[in-house]
Amino acid sequence: MLTVSEFESVKAVKGTFQLGGVRMNVYMYLVDELLIDCGPRRLQKEIMDFLSKESYTQIILTHHHEDHTGNASMLSSEIPMYIHPEGLPLCRARPHLPLYRRVFWGSRKPFDAKGIEHRFKTKHHTFDLLHTPGHAPDHMALLEKERGWLFTGDLYVMSQPKSIFAFESIPDVIQSLQKVLSQDFKTVFCSHAGILQNGRRRIEEKLYYLLSIQDQVLAKHNDGKPASVIQKELFPRRHVLNYFSLFENSSKHIVTSIINKEGSR
Numbered sequence: 001m002l003t004v005s006e007f008e009s010v011k012a013v014k015g016t017f018q019l020g021g022v023r024m025n026v027y028m029y030l031v032d033e034l035l036i037d038c039g040p041r042r043l044q045k046e047i048m049d050f051l052s053k054e055s056y057t058q059i060i061l062t063h064h065h066e067d068h069t070g071n072a073s074m075l076s077s078e079i080p081m082y083i084h085p086e087g088l089p090l091c092r093a094r095p096h097l098p099l100y101r102r103v104f105w106g107s108r109k110p111f112d113a114k115g116i117e118h119r120f121k122t123k124h125h126t127f128d129l130l131h132t133p134g135h136a137p138d139h140m141a142l143l144e145k146e147r148g149w150l151f152t153g154d155l156y157v158m159s160q161p162k163s164i165f166a167f168e169s170i171p172d173v174i175q176s177l178q179k180v181l182s183q184d185f186k187t188v189f190c191s192h193a194g195i196l197q198n199g200r201r202r203i204e205e206k207l208y209y210l211l212s213i214q215d216q217v218l219a220k221h222n223d224g225k226p227a228s229v230i231q232k233e234l235f236p237r238r239h240v241l242n243y244f245s246l247f248e249n250s251s252k253h254i255v256t257s258i259i260n261k262e263g264s265r
């Protein structure tokens with residue numbers, strides 16, 4: 001199901017579905033004829049119906065994941081589509097998604113985009129493109145300085161994650177959060193949490209939480225505790241997604257991404 005709302009001149013397009021009692025939200029945004037992300041294949045019919053009635057002349061993808069790019073191969077090749085250069089080979093390749101991600105979002109077909117960095121213009125706005133890896137190597141946030149808007153893709157999602165994916169890195173997310181917080185912005189447009197008018201505070205909350213987790217992990221690591229023990233002490237509970245994903249999503253990756261980065265310093 002799709003629901004559309006508006007904030008200032010930004011259209012927020014929210015896709016919702018349920019699977020096994022887990023409710024998933026995913027957002028795309030439309031502003032000044034720019035489409036930001038194009039949603040998962042699972043919502044293809046609703047999204048293509050919606051887009052057929054909208055006018056957009058450019059598309060930008062916050063990163064290559066299938067819930068943001070699932071319909072990219074369906075969109076007209078006459079409309080330029082952009083992604084961070086690190087995402088280009090990832091988009092051209094056929095993704096090998098684990099079963100639970102194919103079931104949640106649907107897979108996606110390979111597609112071609114153009115690489116972009118630094119800055120992006122629409123008719124009425126200029127967006128600074130902030131390379132913000134940690135969740136994905138090609139992840140970008142879009143900053144509209146004059147309006148105080150920050151489109152954060154999957155950089156935020158929640159303030160206090162208790163588990164992450166195997167491909168994510170807490171130290172890199174921390175750096176990316178610090179990078180966006182060095183800029184002026186007020187409203188956050190998140191791909192899963194929606195529009196956050198107190199967005200700056202929510203991003204700060206996430207940064208402080210992760211810094212505190214990082215300190216605790218390193219203190220225990222320096223005491224000689226193995227990762228499995230640190231994981232049990234800091235994150236004793238497990239979430240349904242941990243099991244669904246066969247632990248591709250797990251608190252273990254929070255601990256190991258911090259220890260591995262420390263070891264490589």
Ligand SMILES: [Zn+2]
Pocket residue numbers: 063065135136154
């Ligand atoms: Zn993602």
